[in-house]
Amino acid sequence: MQRSPEFRDLKKTYRQFTFPMSVAFFIWYVLYVLVATYASEWMATPMWGMNIGIWFGLAQFLTTFLITALYVVYANRNIGPKAAAIREAMED
Incomplete structure (x- = not known):
């Protein structure tokens, strides 16, 4: 099953979201640090x-929750149906 086109497509779909989002969040976090x-003087400015x-x-917390919400929506629309189809094929 791991070599099947369906499984490869599932991995590709997963990576299309997770890799770019992980890189973007990592850059955002490193920028913060x-x-x-x-x-530090600018960061101490009252606002x-x-x-x-x-x-x-x-x-940082807000973007973490936002990314999580976006992933849930993405996974439910794109990853879940493909994973369910693969699961059904394996059970048959």
Whole structure:
């Protein structure tokens, strides 16, 4: 089954979302660390009752939840049906 075109297509579908999103989030996280390290005075600037660093950190959590929600939608639409078809073929 692992060599079947259906399974390869499933892996490709999975990777089309996870790899780009993982790279984008990693870059976003590294940017946060670098800015916190090299622009700490700017991160300490007050903005709307908290400093920019806190807002930046909260944005990290927000993007984590957003990516998770996007993945759930993507997986339900694209990965789930393909995985179910492969499962059915293997059970037959």
